[in-house]
Amino acid sequence: MIYTVTFNPSLDYIVTVPHFTCGMVNRTSEEKIFPGGKGINVSMVLKNLGLENTALGFYAGFTGNELERLIREKGIRADFIPVKEGMTRINVKMRSDEESEINGQGPAISEADIKTLYEKLDRLSDGDVLVMAGSIPDVMPQTIYMDIMKYLADKDLKIVVDATKDLLVNVLQYHPFLIKPNNHELGEIFGVKITEKExxxxxxxxxxxxxxxNVLVSMAGDGAVLVAEDGSIFQAEAPKGKVVNSVGAGDSMVAGFVTGYLKTGSYKEAFQMGVCTGSASAFSEELATEPEVLALLDKNKGIFK
Incomplete structure (x- = not known):
């Protein structure tokens, strides 16, 4: 089984406001609501690509109830932990002459809630995949990624971590199966600017x-690189297409890589699937579907080396 963990999920309220003006009443021309959070994005794309999975995380209030409903509506097993205080955050993303975002805070997660998460993680078995992605709310220990990997160290799991800075560096001692920084995040860790694949x-x-x-590094319009744990190295240019919405593209790359690897056992195939899944999401209003990914794979065989 594949499990994803999202510590601070959201409802993403996406509104289009032509020519937004501060201090005035502005009216939307379009509105959409999606489940949000990096782990949840991974879950949704995995499901789109045909892989069953369970989404773990915390939710609270009426917004949490709606989040869970939307997740289940998409056919994903939602095993969220109810939090008593606060509510699941709403992230407002406004499209206008300039794009703006207002992100909510999230609920007050307690030590008892975290203990319940560990009880759910106890159910994981050898051979399972665990994806931990995204930021950590201020109310939680900032060592939680590392703590979970240490807690699960005796199990034969494939753990994927998509996080930044210390959240990522601190887990490396527990040998994650896959990490996915982008080139800017990778450079930030080492205090350098990285623009070239070499x-x-x-x-x-x-x-x-x-x-x-495995280290999978996305480079936006410059493509991607995989340095695999068996020593092989794969590179790709970015597939051609019009970027419609970059939100969730990195999460989609993770889901594509996991899908490709579990289906073929090949790092090469996993890398190609990851690159095309990330791009398919970027080229769409919503997250990548299997037909979109397969179409990109068919059209872009020449970008890989």
Whole structure:
């Protein structure tokens, strides 16, 4: 079974407001609501690609109830932990002459809630996949990723971590199966600016020296690089297409990689699936579907080396 964990999920309220003006009444021309959060995005794309999975996380209030309903509506097993105080956050994303975002805070997660999460993680069995993605709310220990990996160290799991800075660096000693920084995040860890694939390879190998297995690095319009745990290296240019919505593209890349690897056992196939899944989401209003991914794979065979 595949499990995802989202510590601070959201309802993403996306509104289009032509020519937004501060201090005036502005009316929307379009509104959409989606489940949000990096782990939840991974869950939704995994489901779109045909892989059953369970979404773990915390929810609260009427917004939490709606989040759970939307997740279940998409056919994903939702095993969220109810939090008594606060509510699941609403993130407002406004499209106008300039794009703006207002992100909510999230509920007051208690020590008892965290204990319940560990009880759910006890159910994981050897061979399962666990994806932990996204930021940590201020009310939770900032070591939670590392704490969970230490807690699960005796199990034969494939753990994927998509996080930044110390959240990512601190887990490396527990040998995650896959990490997915982008080139800017990778450079930030080492205090350098990374723009070239050769530099990505150099610093991805340094992450492996610290304990990472596979290092998948996205580079937006410049493509992507995979430094695999077996020593192989794969590179790709970015597939051609019009970027409609970049939100969730990185999460989609993770879901595509996991899907490709579980279906084929090949890092090469996993990398190609990951790149095309990330791009398929970027080229769409919503997250990638399997037909969109397969179409990109068919059209873009020449971008990989």
């Amino acid at each position: 530099d990505v390879i150099t610093y991805a190998k340094k992450m492996q020296e610290k304990g990472a297995g």
